[in-house]
Amino acid sequence: MTRIGKGQVLRTVALALSMGLIWATAACGAPQGQEPTKAQPPATRPSGNVALFAPSDGITISQHTPLNKWAKLLPEVTNALRDEGFGKGSITTKTSDSLDTQSREVQDYVVDGLTQAGAKGKKDSAAKAKETTLVIAPVIEASDATRQYGDYTRSDYPISKTDNDHGDKDQADGQRRDGAGTNGGDPADKGGKDSQDSQDAALRRLVSSLNLAKEAGAHVILLSNPLDGFNPDLFVNMSTPEEIGAVQAKEMVNKLALDKASSKNPKSIELLLPYTLSQSDGQVGRGTDGKGSSDSGEGSQADAQGQEPAELEDAFASRAFAGVWQVLQPYFKAGKAYSPSNCLTAESKTEDWTNCALDADKSSKIREQLDKRLAMTSKADAHTRIDGIICMNDYVVSGVIEELDALGYVGSSADVNPTITLPDLVGSITGKHDLTRHAVPDPQSPDDQGTEDQSAGGNSDRHAANQSGDQAAKWPVLVGYGAYLDTIAQIVNGKEWMTALEDRQAMSAGIAVASKALNQGKDVHQLAGMESTSMNGGQVPMLHKPLLAVSASNLKDILIDPGYISLADAGL
Structure with a gap:
């Protein structure tokens, strides 16, 4: 047996204590709970830069405020960028009140920061450009009627095919123009007879600058409105006229249960399509007489403002009508729906949109038009039964509510479903009750036991006599858009x-x-929810989110809980 001396034991103990001290010291230098020898994770790759360019908020003519405003969207985009890792200093936001100003600001940003001419050198400019995304919503002029829908509506504004361009050469060369960002650098900026030329020049300047940005290696996300001659890396498709019309028509179909309606007892529906026809004499005629003709008998928006603005106004209104009519037409053809004013009939076509159009720049004009549609001037008149009114936007809804009250219509849209009461609605919104929706009952008519119906068109006379005063005076279902x-x-x-x-x-x-994916060189086609759309002869990735339809039954979930509005905004 080997004997261990006292000295050897002491040396062994000392060695053990020394090793323990070393490990303890190492452990003290590491974060608590982390292995001392574990390698630190690599630093997160920077997300790069994003420049946001958007219009300054437009104002609706009545000072009503829809939730679809650029001032609401930009902070949410900024917060989302921060959530994706973009630093506060890497996000630039610029708003402009005109396309001319916006085009110059984009040009300055591209030339000064993303091209070799503006950056320190070719290497620096290329590196910055590859990690930069421009997010731009072009400043597109809209009529008063179109602005009532909010700021995000889509208008496909073409660049005029003219040679009168005040800045293409400078733009193509990527040179910063003198006076850029001001209103003093271009003769066309002075307005007057060259105002359309100025708009065209601004559009071409913007397109040229965005193409230059892409050539330098940067990326572009285009919001709401396409641009002739430019294909972005991503197009964000926002409110289209067809969608605005269709979402309201679908809700009307569901609420009135048109699928269960019969030609013996059809539903009465009116469409109020806001349309602005600005003329030098101040008269607006299209649609106000139900015949699509001008009350003044002469003049047109094209005469007063130039052809392109008139075409844009026509295009938006006609496309919105097409969205409505695509949904409602089968019910009119089947005799399940009719228009008391005959602005819609079974024979109506998409080009007949002017029959439903009205001048909606003042609440008084909306009320006058509703009187004409219902053939009433006061509550003393016999009430015309009206089951539903598609108002197209919430500004028109406000005028309709005022006039229905004045005409003596009673109740509410919720009364169409007798199981829902006002306390139920309020309790649902404040979270105190669950709201149960039931099928809408089809009101009985005296001729339900009579003979078969005749034709699908011209129903107003046939059904007016069948309504008792109480039945005819019931409040209709009103639908709109904009969440004012x-x-x-x-x-x-x-x-x-x-x-x-x-x-x-x-x-x-x-x-x-x-934006993060583009700055990191990734293909946005691979991102969840991406679609594709045709643009300028090519295919472009597209981001599109369905519109949110809001009623009392889901207002809390859609508007209050996400923070779009407060309980106080809802009058609670």
Whole structure:
């Protein structure tokens, strides 16, 4: 047996204590709970830079405020970018009140920061450009009627095919123009007879600058409106006229249960299509007489403002009508729906949109038009039965509510479903009750036991005599668009059944994710939810979020809980 001496034991103990001290010291230098020898994870790759260019908020003519505003979207996009790792200093935001100003600001940003001419050198400019995304919503001029839908509506504004360009050479060369960012650098900026030339020049300047950005290696996300001659890396498709019309028509079909209606007892529906026809004499005629003709008998918007603005106004209104009519036409053809004013018939075509158009620049004009449609001037008149009114936007809804009250219509849109009461609606919004929706009952008519119906068109005379005073005076289902803050309370009290708006939060998140992917050299086609659209003869990735349809039954979930509005905004 080997004997261990006292000295050897002491040396062994000392060695053990020394090793323990070394390990303890190493452990003290590491974060608690982390292995001392574990390698640190690599630093997160920077997300790069994003420049946001958007219009300054337009103002609707009545000062009503829809939720679809650029001032609401930009902060949400910024917050979403921060969530994706973009630093505060790497996000630039610029708003402009005209296309001319915006085109110059984009040009300056591209030339000064992303090209070799503006950056320190070719290597520096190329590196920065590859990690930069421009997110731009072009400043497109809109009529008063179009602005009532909010700021996100789509208008495909073409660049005029002219040679009168005040800056193409400078733009193509990527040179910063003198006076850029001001209104003093271009003779066309002075307005007057060259105002259309100035608009065309601004469009070409913008397109040229965006193409230059892409040539330098940067990326472009285009919001809402396509541009002739430019294909972005991603197009964000926002409110189209067809969608705005279709979402309201579908809600009307569901609420009135048109699938269960019969030609013996059809539903009465009116469409109020806002349309602005600005003339030098101040008269507006299209659609106000139900015949698509001008009350003044002469002049046109094209005469007063130039052909392209008139064409844009026509295009938006006619496309919105097409969205409505695609949904409603089968019910009119089947005799399940009719228009008391005959602005819509079974024979109506998409080009007949002017028959339903009205001048909506003042609430008084909306009320006058509703009187004509219902053949009433006061509550003393015999009431015309009206089951539903598609108002197209919440500004028109406000005028309709005022006039229905004045004409003596009673109840609310919620009364169409007798199981829903006002306390139920309020309790649902405040989270105190669950709202159960039931099938809408089809009111009985005296001729339900009579003979078969005749034709699908011209129903107003046939059904007017069949309504008792109480039945005819019942409040109709009203649908609109825009989620105006001052009409949210009308959703709560049931006077307005439905409004709609963009899903801003989902859209903002999608823009932020796409910006990060582009800056990291990834293919946005591979991102979740991406679609594709044709543009300028090519295919472009497209981000699109369905419109949010809001009624009292889901107002809390869609508007209040996400923070779009507060309980106070809803009048609670």
